[in-house]
Amino acid sequence: MKTTNPLARLLRRSPFEPLQEHIRLVALCTAELPILFEALHEGDRIKLEEAADRVDRLESKADKIKNDLRYHMPKTLLLPVARRDILTLISRQDGMADTVEDIAxxxxxxxxxxxxxLWPELSVLISRVGDTCEHAFQAIETLDELLEVGFRGRYSKKTRKRVTKLKATEAETDHLSAEVARRLFSIEKSLDPVSVIFWNDLIKLIAEVANRAENVGDTLMLFLAR
Amino acid sequence: MEIIALYGTAFIALAMIFGLYMTWGVGANDLANAMGTSVGAGALTIRQAIVIAIIFEFGGAVIAGGHVTKTIRKGIIDPTPIIDQPEILVFGMLAALLAAGVWLMIASTKGWPVSTTHSIVGAVVGFAIVGIGVDSVNWAKISKIVASWLISPLIGGVISFGLMISIRKLILNTKTPLKNAIKYSPAYVFLVGFVISLVTMFKGLKHLNLELTPLMSLAVSLAFGLLVAFAGWLMVRRVRIEEDEDADFHFASVEKVFTPMMIFTACSMAFAHGSNDVANGIGPLAAVVSIVTSGGEVAQSSELPIWILVLGGAGIVTGLVTLGYRVMRTIGKRITELTPTRGFCAELAAASTVVLASRTGLPVSTTHILVGAVMGVGLARGVGALDLQVIRNIILSWIVTLPVGAVLAAFFFFTLKGIFG
Structure with a gap:
């Protein structure tokens, strides 16, 4: 016997759950970033390949969650925040993992x-990018609490503070990446020109991870806008 | 008259069978819906939900079920034109029961959000039009009832919206949510006991020979509310809070405090359901019994015998025990999004609205009001995602149920008339 109960159909799965599940995978992904460069630094190809493998797997898992969420967001849903913002947020979260995958x-x-x-400056940059990702992760982790309080009031201040920190750390990574680039160009004569180009790209990509994390924070702030 | 005298016992037996069938369906589906919310929130096990449903469904039916029953048996149609042919009304009421029961069975196999209330009202009107005449239908009353179907989910929504906002203001959005949850929990439980009992007892309960002035009923309700609040306080005190459980979800312990509070709203839901939906099954049954026992008097001046209310309650409980527990299990699993705070608001709002409607004698749909109440929580930005498509389905089911119930009732009416008349 089927139920005539419209309640079960009325209450859809909260989209904030997949958003959080997704950011957890993204966080695991970005956590591989220092491991990748450590392996490179140590000249350990196996360690590097393993880390890259994990990134690849985590990224495809995250992709699946992103697509599931997109396909299960009919326009008839009544949501506490704009549907478009939810979709933007998940694709921005996904952008973080994508960039790590590009690097790997x-x-x-x-x-x-x-x-x-390059290593002294580069390792500092990577660690600050990691901090930026951590802030983005922690900010998204407040989503279930935000839902409980209706996206405003005392608790939302906690999220705002987190995003403010996120933006400050991201600004730092901008400076740090400029410094790494400067260092690269200062030794460019001693390097193979092709390598210089690729290292320049890599530095940009590393900074891009932090950039994407900031985008996540910015989109989350839209949820809190009145 | 001779027909009544000849087949009187058979009519009563048929009415009892059809009435039981109808109430059984209500219990298997409708009541299970109402109770499933508390099961889903983890406040009750299925076994506990069934026990609560049995007690409070009966309570609601016997204590507060009289008004709606009266509306169904003699408020919708005026039988004076057939004063010489009381058997017409008997056939009609039997046909209405059968029609509503059959339609509900079809709808539930298809999973349509059909309401028992709408089915029975549509069926009674349908029979009246073909059996007595268009003028015999009390259209003023019908428009009132139909208006209540639109307004009652709105009222439920407004109340739950307000409750949700108050819980935010007083508990969730404060420095010490857990402390405030424990502090205010008796007040919220008080509200459950107070509102339900006040609406039920206002101006007394005539059929139980309980005469109360408004002031007296206020006093009794206050006392009852305080008693319930005390019970709530005892239960909340027993909630164990672990130090680290808020680490992952900041409000986990607050939700834990609200979990036992949902037991009270579950009781009020069962009570509200009993006060309104039992009438769907026993209203027509009561009409048949009254006509036959009075020897063919369609005016039905007699009071509603308690045994009929008890029979209706029994039918509903049987439905719940035989099939409803399965429905409850399915629903419980599927509506986990309704956390204790949200569920509390929705159930209290819905139960209050239904009891108010029962008091006014308006047959409403408990399930639809609960949908309205959940929408209220959603509009307070309190739920992750609500599918508004459901609203369209519900409105569609209204539009379909009334004519289908009417046509089926007309069909069964002529069939019965052919057999006995």
């Missing part, structure tokens, strides 16, 4: 050599 791909496809002179 480049590192595995081309046998890159890490110039020792």
């Amino acid at each position: 791909k480049l590192l595995t496809l081309r046998e890159m050599e890490l110039p020792e002179a």
Whole structure:
């Protein structure tokens, strides 16, 4: 016997759950970033390939969640925030993982050599990018609480603070990446020109991860806008 | 008259069978819907839900079920034109029961959100039009009833919206949500006991020979509310809060406090359901019994015998025990989005609205009001996602149910008339 109950059909799965599930995978993905470069630094190809594999798998899992969410968002839904903002948020979250995947791909496809002179600045940059991702992750983790309080009031301040920190850290990574680039150009004569180009790209990509994290924070702020 | 004298016992037996069939369906589906919310929120196990449903459904039917029954048996149609042929009314009421029962069975196999109330009202009107005449239908009353179907979910929504906002203001959006949850929980439980009992007892309960002035009923309701609040306070005190459970979800412990509070709203839902929906099955049954026992008097001046209310309650409970528990299990699994705070608001709002309608003698749909109440929580930005398509389906089911119920009733009416007349 089927139920004539419209309640079961009325209450759809909250879209904030997949958003959080997704960001957790993204966080695992970005956590591989320092491992990738450590492996490169140590010249450990196996470690690098393994990390790249994990990134690949995490990214496709995240992709699946993103697509599921998109396909299960009919226009008839009554949502506490704009439907468009939810869809934007998930694709921006996905952008973080995508960029990490791009980095991992480049590192595995081309046998890159890490110039020792870059390492001090580069490792600082990577760690700050990691912090930026962590802030984005923590901000999204407040979504279930935000839903409970209706996206405003005392609790939403916590989210705002987190996003403010996120933006400050992202600004820092901008400076840091400029410094790494400057360092790269200062030793460019001693490097193979093709490598310089690729390292320049890599530095940009690393900074891009933080950029994407900031985009996540910005979209989340739309949820809190009155 | 001779027909009544000849087949009187058979008519009563048929009415009882049809009435039981109808109430059984109500219990298997409708009541299970109403109780499923508390099961889904984790406040009750299925077994506990059934026990609560049995007690409070009966309570609602016997204590507050009289008004709606009266509307169904003698408020919708005026039988004076057939004063010489009381058997017409007997056939009609039997046909209405059968029509509503059959339609509900069809709808439930298809999974359509059809309401028992709408089916029975449509069926009674349908019989009246073909059996007595268009003028015999009390159209003023019908428009009032139809208006109540539109307004009652709105009222439920407004109340639950307000409740949700108040819980936010007083508990969730404060510095110490858990402390405030424990502090205010007796007040919210008080509200459950107070509102339901006040609406039920206002101006007394005539059929139970309980005469109360408005002031007295206010006092009794206050006392009852306080008693319930005390019980709630005891239960909330027993909630175990672990230090670290708020680490993952900040409001986990607040929800935990609201979980036992949903037991009270579950009771009020069962009570409200009993006060309104039992009438769908027993209204026509009561009409038949009254005509036959009075020897063919269509005016039906006699009071409603309690045993009929008890029979209706029994039918509903049987439906719940035989099939409803399965429905409850399915619903419980599927509506986990309705957390205790949200469920509390929705159920309290819905139960209050239904009891108010029962008091006014308006047959409404408990399920549709619950949908309205959940919408209220959603409009307060309290639910992740609500599918508004459901509203369209419900409205569609209204539009279909009334004519189908009417046509089926007309068909069964002529069949019965052919057999006995």
